Amino acid sequence: MKKDVLILGVGNLLLGDEGVGVHVAQQLLQLPLPGNVEVLDGGTVGYELLPYLEGKAQVILVDAVHADCEPGTLLRFNEADAELQWPPSYSSHQSGLRELLDGAKMLVPPPEIVVYGIVPRDMYRLTIGLSREVHRRIPAILSVIMDEIQSLSRKTGAVP
Numbered sequence: 001m002k003k004d005v006l007i008l009g010v011g012n013l014l015l016g017d018e019g020v021g022v023h024v025a026q027q028l029l030q031l032p033l034p035g036n037v038e039v040l041d042g043g044t045v046g047y048e049l050l051p052y053l054e055g056k057a058q059v060i061l062v063d064a065v066h067a068d069c070e071p072g073t074l075l076r077f078n079e080a081d082a083e084l085q086w087p088p089s090y091s092s093h094q095s096g097l098r099e100l101l102d103g104a105k106m107l108v109p110p111p112e113i114v115v116y117g118i119v120p121r122d123m124y125r126l127t128i129g130l131s132r133e134v135h136r137r138i139p140a141i142l143s144v145i146m147d148e149i150q151s152l153s154r155k156t157g158a159v160p
Contacts, residue, residue, distance in 0.1 A: 003037065005036055006052060006058070007039045008021075008025070008042050010044070010061070015126065017071070017121055020141075021118075022042075025042075025062065034150075046100055047100050053107060053111055060114050067119050074119075076115070
């Protein structure tokens with residue numbers, strides 16, 4: 001079966017809540033998923049992830065996103081819905097998510113991208129692990145992503 005749905009979790013595990021997308025991807029890899037779904041821990045790679053988006057109809061991106069909300073708040077939006085503010089790259093060799101999303105627009109056909117952003121409590125302190133506020137929201141994040149996957153699978157006829 002063609003894997004036309006990609007769940008891409010990104011972030012830096014060494015910067016606390018900034019790594020939430022990677023934590024979510026790692027949890028999803030442990031769950032039974034429909035045959036058309038691929039999960040990828042994208043870490044901090046950025047633009048170099050573009051080949052993984054090629055040929056995908058749907059990309060579900062999970063990352064920490066700055067917003068004027070309480071830490072742990074889960075936001076869902078399409079890439080075009082808002083001007084997203086991801087943290088800056090920490091290396092001159094590292095491109096950011098903005099570049100990846102811009103590059104995805106050039107793919108033929110471009111994938112539909114849905115972003116699940118989790119508002120961090122602290123993502124600039126060198127620490128491993130999530131804050132209490134973000135960690136306690138992981139089951140809710142997994143639940144809404146699984147609901148989205150099931151909805152997409154019903155549209156395409158994929159079976160778990």
